[in-house]
Amino acid sequence: MGEVDPAFIQAIDRRPNPKPKNSSLIDEIPTIDLSALSTGLEENDLRETDSSPSDVSGHAKLVSEIGHACKNWGFFQVVNHGVPLELGRKIEDVAKKFFELPGEEKRKVKRDMVNALGYHDGEHTKNVRDWKEVFDFLVEDQTAVPASHEPGDEELRVLTNQWPQYPPEFREVCQEYAQAVEKLAYKLLGLIALSLGQPQNRFDDYFKDHQTSLVRLNHYPPCPSPHLALGVGPHKDAGALTVLAQDDVGGLEVRRKSDGEWSPVTPIPDAYIINVGDIVQVWSNDKYKSVEHRVVVNSEKERFSIPFFFFPAHHVMVKPLEELLSDGNPAKYREYNWGKFYATRNRSDFKKQEVENIQIHHFKLPESEALESASVTANKVLLEKRQRIEAAARKFFALPLEEKRKIRRDEKSMFEKSKS
Numbered sequence: 415m416g417e418v419d420p421a422f423i424q425a426i427d428r429r430p431n432p433k434p435k436n437s438s439l440i441d442e443i444p445t446i447d448l449s450a451l452s453t454g455l456e457e458n459d460l461r462e463t464d465s466s467p468s469d470v471s472g473h474a475k476l477v478s479e480i481g482h483a484c485k486n487w488g489f490f491q492v493v494n495h496g497v498p499l500e501l502g503r504k505i506e507d508v509a510k511k512f513f514e515l516p517g518e519e520k521r522k523v524k525r526d527m528v529n530a531l532g533y534h535d536g537e538h539t540k541n542v543r544d545w546k547e548v549f550d551f552l553v554e555d556q557t558a559v560p561a562s563h564e565p566g567d568e569e570l571r572v573l574t575n576q577w578p579q580y581p582p583e584f585r586e587v588c589q590e591y592a593q594a595v596e597k598l599a600y601k602l603l604g605l606i607a608l609s610l611g612q613p614q615n616r617f618d619d620y621f622k623d624h625q626t627s628l629v630r631l632n633h634y635p636p637c638p639s640p641h642l643a644l645g646v647g648p649h650k651d652a653g654a655l656t657v658l659a660q661d662d663v664g665g666l667e668v669r670r671k672s673d674g675e676w677s678p679v680t681p682i683p684d685a686y687i688i689n690v691g692d693i694v695q696v697w698s699n700d701k702y703k704s705v706e707h708r709v710v711v712n713s714e715k716e717r718f719s720i721p722f723f724f725f726p727a728h729h730v731m732v733k734p735l736e737e738l739l740s741d742g743n744p745a746k747y748r749e750y751n752w753g754k755f756y757a758t759r760n761r762s763d764f765k766k767q768e769v770e771n772i773q774i775h776h777f778k779l780p781e782s783e784a785l786e787s788a789s790v791t792a793n794k795v796l797l798e799k800r801q802r803i804e805a806a807a808r809k810f811f812a813l814p815l816e817e818k819r820k821i822r823r824d825e826k827s828m829f830e831k832s833k834s
């Protein structure tokens with residue numbers, strides 16, 4: 415990547431601002447200290463409580479902090495997260511060594527339409543090319559995914575990681591790192607489940623049986639025209655959660671919910687950045703929304719980042735949690751299959767598409783459908799009530815006459831009552 419090819423140029427309204435407004439006043443995503451987790455994850459301790467702050471245990475406070483961050487920002491940073499710091503340093507080191515290799519070496523492990531894993535430098539976000547190169551690998555090697563995005567096609571395909579020869583420790587470091595971050599991802603998902611009033615393991619089964627999670631090594635080279643291009647264009651992550659490591663250069667920006675402005679995520683050494691993806695948005699029926707973010711580049715420094723995309727198994731049907739639904743909170747989405755969704759999304763990573771990329775809003779139930787499902791629920795409740803009353807009436811009329819006469823109404827008092 416040398417000069418700026420037109421494929422990288424963002425539409426005028428999507429180009430980064432040279433200077434953010436009120437940069438000194440910028441409100442950033444919260445930072446959450448996870449050290450309470452290292453004292454064990456007892457479910458009872460982790461439940462959110464209504465008690466006064468002084469009564470709230472460290473764990474319950476944590477659940478509450480996570481819930482607030484998910485609701486108000488969709489993004490937060492975590493410190494004291496339990497992932498060995500050494501592993502973070504090691505993976506950054508092998509990533510640097512790999513991306514320094516000549517192009518023809520990197521292209522030996524290039525991904526293509528058949529094998530979606532490995533090296534790639536032509537990714538598009540919303541049909542504009544990103545100023546970056548990446549290396550992708552699966553957390554669980556040999557993972558089955560749908561062979562195509564075609565709805566009727568049931569065929570599966572097994573994806574296999576490909577690994578470069580150099581640096582020699584690349585594969586081992588990547589796999590060790592993925593296992594450690596996966597543990598953190600499960601803990602965070604548990605905290606999110608608890609913050610929604612669900613059991614800590616509520617979501618675990620969706621991942622235990624062949625998750626499709628992916629780790630990506632991102633390299634953003636210095637860009638001669640950082641005002642025209644983006645490292646990653648504005649997008650939302652499609653999975654359940656993303657656990658991202660970034661170096662000290664900075665460039666990630668989050669669309670702040672309170673005012674829609676782009677807010678930078680200032681690097682905190684050894685912290686991870688967590689964001690809620692589209693799947694948590696659907697599970698929580700819009701309580702926790704997946705938030706738009708982008709990466710700005712600069713003309714001087716290269717940048718490295720490593721997202722861990724926590725993705726369920728391909729067969730998982732994603733839909734709002736029944737336990738959260740009620741008359742006042744009817745389902746906002748119809749269910750969709752994760753594997754097909756992801757296969758459809760990936761089509762446009764390779765080349766420009768003429769149509770809009772698949773998004774969860776395509777599964778949103780129209781207002782009327784949402785209202786209808788609310789009135790169906792309300793009607794069901796009314797019907798049940800009517801059936802209960804009818805059953806009681808039947809029982810009463812079946813009683814012997816003298817029993818019924820015991821509760822005969824007093825005609826005189828009724829008459830007087832109706833006169834008054």
Ligand SMILES: O=C(O)CCC(=O)C(=O)O
Pocket residue numbers: 630632646651658660665666707708709719720721
């Ligand atoms: O590099 C970053 O900071 C974020 C990258 C990102 O958003 C993504 O790969 O989905």
Ligand SMILES: [Fe+2]
Pocket residue numbers: 649650651707
């Ligand atoms: Fe992202």
